[in-house]
Amino acid sequence: xKLDKKKEIAESLHEKFAKSQIVIVxxxxxxDVMTMNDLRKKLRTESPPSEPGGGTEYxxxxxxxxxRASENTDAALISDQFRxxxxxxxxxxxxxxxxxxxxxxxxxxxxxxIKGGVMKGKVLDPDAIRRxxxxxxxEVLLSQALSxxxxxxxxxxxxxxxxxxxxxxxxxxxxEQKNN
Numbered sequence: 671x672k673l674d675k676k677k678e679i680a681e682s683l684h685e686k687f688a689k690s691q692i693v694i695v696x697x698x699x700x701x702d703v704m705t706m707n708d709l710r711k712k713l714r715t716e717s718p719p720s721e722p723g724g725g726t727e728y729x730x731x732x733x734x735x736x737x738r739a740s741e742n743t744d745a746a747l748i749s750d751q752f753r754x755x756x757x758x759x760x761x762x763x764x765x766x767x768x769x770x771x772x773x774x775x776x777x778x779x780x781x782x783x784i785k786g787g788v789m790k791g792k793v794l795d796p797d798a799i800r801r802x803x804x805x806x807x808x809e810v811l812l813s814q815a816l817s818x819x820x821x822x823x824x825x826x827x828x829x830x831x832x833x834x835x836x837x838x839x840x841x842x843x844x845x846e847q848k849n850n
Contacts, residue, residue: 676735683731683739692765692789693744694772694799695751695758698730700781706730706757709775709782713759716771726768730757744788751785764808765789773803 687693698706706728713726731739733752740746745758761768769787776782787794794802806814 679731680735680739683729683735684741684743686727686729686760687740687743687745690745690760690762692761692768692787693748693758694761694768694787694794695748695756695785696772696776697754697783697785698757698781699755699783701779705779709771712771712775713768716767725763726771727760727762728757729760744791747791747793748786748788756785759787766802766805766807769799769803770807773800 701709710728713728716726733756736752736756736758737749740749759768759772772782772784776784784796784799786796787799789802
């Protein structure tokens with residue numbers, strides 16, 4: 671590979687590392703091309719982009735290029751994991767989605783090994799990535815928060831309505847008492 675091409679790939683990877691919310695390093699030794707393509711497809715469909723260039727990307731590159739591209743990014747914290755046949759999953763929108771897909775895929779395909787990762791400056795070991803994959807997706811968390819926020823005003827209105835109803839019952843009883 672020519673030097674210019676290597677620099678171009680390293681610069682492209684550097685930009686991707688810089689804008690990603692999570693980087694997960696996997697060992698793909700023993701996976702065939704069809705299985706790798708299936709994994710890429712699952713990563714694309716399970717974490718669709720919310721904006722152009724978003725979603726999740728799964729890249730295989732030379733370790734020296736990955737190391738050079740990770741400089742001055744959070745991915746530099748895990749550059750020691752760029753040994754052997756590794757691929758990186760780059761999550762741009764939802765950091766939970768790639769963790770979920772890779773964890774599920776690793777259960778089905780024992781040859782895929784999750785080595786570790788980094789999310790917002792914190793190094794993640796394989797257990798942390800598995801715990802992250804157990805979290806609900808961003809959309810589910812947002813809907814749960816919205817549901818909770820909608821529930822509070824609704825409950826408040828029902829409490830106020832109940833109090834007003836009781837007050838009306840008191841007035842009605844007083845009126846009946848005066849009429850008798």
